[in-house]
Amino acid sequence: MTSSTAPPAPANPYAVLGAAIVLPASGHVILGVPVRGLQFLFFMVILAWVTAKIAPPDASFVGRHAGGFLIYALSVLDAYKLARIRHAQWVHNARQGSDSAHGGIEPHT
Structure with missing residues (x-):
């Protein structure tokens, strides 16, 4: 007998x-x-420091730390992408489990 406990969301x-x-x-x-x-x-801290050292003195705060802000933006996108992928996989696996449990039609391979 197999347990059909679904993984947590x-x-x-x-x-x-x-x-x-x-x-x-x-x-x-x-x-x-x-x-x-x-x-x-x-890398956010390192690139912010590097761009602060090479930016012109009249640059704005964002301009002086542009490398750090770039990595920050990539970090936000990466975390969201990982979360979306994990959620989509969980939904897909939950649908497959409910289809086979209720006698759904399985795709041909």
């Missing part, structure tokens, strides 16, 4: 997106990949 992608926007790397922590978030934070 993954984090809501919009909650992960909001957390990643508010606090960098928190979206990755919610997803269970804190090392990936830490890597993004590391």
